[in-house]
Amino acid sequence: MNHYLNDPYLDSMNFLNEACIKYPEAISFGSGRPVEEFFHLENTVDGVKRYAEIRRIDPNFLGQYNMTKGIINDFVAKLVKNDENIDISPDDIIITDGAQEGMAILIDTLFDKNDVLLVTDPSYVGFIGYAKIAGIDIRVVKRNDTGIDFDDLQRVIDTIIKEGRNIAAMYEVPDFQNPTGISLPLNERKELIELADKYDFYIIEDSPYGYYCYESEKIPSMKALDTKKRVIYIGSTSKTVFPSLRIGYLLVDQEIKTDGRTVKLSEECKKVKSFITVNTSAVLQAMFGAILYDNNFTLKKYCADKVGYCKQNRDVLADIIEKEFDFCDNWHKPAGGYFTTVKIPFDPTNDLVVEAIEKYGVIVCPMSMFCIDPENGKNMIRLSFSHMTIDEIKTGMARMKNWITDVSNR
Ligand SMILES: Cc1ncc(COP(=O)(O)O)c(C=O)c1O
Incomplete structure (x- = not known):
């Protein structure tokens, strides 16, 4: 057996792909998925x-x-x-x-x-x-x-x-x-x-x-x-x-x-x-x-609806972070893509992430999942905003804020 497979880092891809299928009730800021409506x-x-x-x-x-x-x-x-x-x-x-x-x-x-x-x-x-x-x-x-x-x-x-x-x-x-x-x-x-x-x-x-x-x-x-x-x-x-x-x-x-x-x-x-x-x-x-x-060998127009959808999501998310997540100092609004990261007041351990999913109904990814040196992701979470409605973003962010506040006050 290839002993490199014992590295816990290698569990992250399956977590990302399966968490939102395993927990369909939870609002997911987990994996970076495009929206099915635009698949045609x-x-x-x-x-x-x-x-x-x-x-x-x-x-x-x-x-x-x-x-x-x-x-x-x-x-x-x-x-x-x-x-x-x-x-x-x-x-x-x-x-x-x-x-x-x-x-x-x-x-x-x-x-x-x-x-x-x-x-x-x-x-x-x-x-x-x-x-x-x-x-x-x-x-x-x-x-x-x-x-x-x-x-x-x-x-x-x-x-x-x-x-x-x-x-x-x-x-x-x-x-x-x-x-x-x-x-x-x-x-x-x-x-x-x-x-x-x-x-x-x-x-x-x-x-x-x-x-x-x-x-x-x-x-x-x-x-x-x-x-x-x-x-x-x-x-x-x-x-x-x-x-x-x-x-x-x-x-x-x-x-x-x-x-x-x-x-x-x-x-x-x-x-x-x-x-x-x-x-x-x-x-x-x-x-x-x-x-x-x-499409005349360009995908710019072909992708315009998907891109517009994600941009709108980015704007809604950014507005909430800027107005309501006052503990996120030094936050940068992403200029594109599917992701942003926020610094939170504690390190999101596996147990805390499971608690966020099962008790608060929100899926987040600890940044350490993507780090070879976990210190580089300490106290950070990644939020993917590509696969959500605006209502889901608002409800999901409110749930996340409750989770962060409750854990911080323990
Ligand atoms: C940086 C990066 N590269 C590649 C991929 C996946 O590409 P593919 O689905 O074509 O294998 C992703 C998907 O999340 C990604 O974030």
Whole structure:
């Protein structure tokens, strides 16, 4: 048995996915789910036939094993050019089973025995969880109110170099990060690319929330800023279409030296993918392909209703926090995405979270669930506001306030 599975950190994904199903009466600020009303499932399923028409192929072709890198790579290349200003050849794209498979492929492809992974703490559990299962040496960099603590990053890099180890990659969610809701400012994105170039490591940019931008213009993605081929990009359709589509995309246009040979990273990722999922379901790719074609290879308009819904929720939540949660000093309103975090007067232990659910009817996530070093999440909770009505936000926040007040007064 893989002994890394004994790490309690690895229970967090199941808690997030199952808490709201286990406790249907409780109002959930737990997992980051999109709202079903915007899924348009029937239209999306009809997209299979539509795709066959667009490509002039027999629909039965979509029932067959297919290309390992994918069949809609040219459509995705147009999408990221239009929406993110990223230039990439279809051959450097890999269509994956959700972003999660892209993460697994990258971890299995990029890391050798002497290699180290850099992550900011807290970070997204999906990536860290798989890196832990794979036994990767993970080094934690502190976050601050704007993004990355660059002094700490430099200190961590120096330590790794002194140990004679190699930094293979740093994982980061620059847009409306999960769990903090913070976006990396433009100057920090550029600085990180410079550092990656100087110390010869890759940046794995994971961006499922980029479309959920509630203020002026979105900051350019790191992949669009990257002239040095340092950035590998992971895309997801879970928040743009719906999560059970399980379609993601890796943008990997790098070349790597290995055993004296220079190889295309996309070919190495393809090798790994062929032994994980063989290929991503062509039926599901066809559904996404039809959406892309019929929306002129941009998802901005297609996502506008979902984004508007979440923005309204963010505004209602922010209003309540600013007016009624006076213990939350130094709170930042998130400029996009699904999440915010609040500091509360005590550390939300597992027992207290269960009490919040069973006695007060509200599900919250302790920030320590997302932390490798639990100290980095002390006295913090993450609130997801994506999957709620305005009434649920108001009632849920009132319940949460009662829980916080009662526990604080004990
Ligand atoms: C940062 C981040 N990356 C990726 C994902 C999931 O992507 P997928 O459903 O495509 O595997 C999530 C979902 O919560 C996320 O927050």
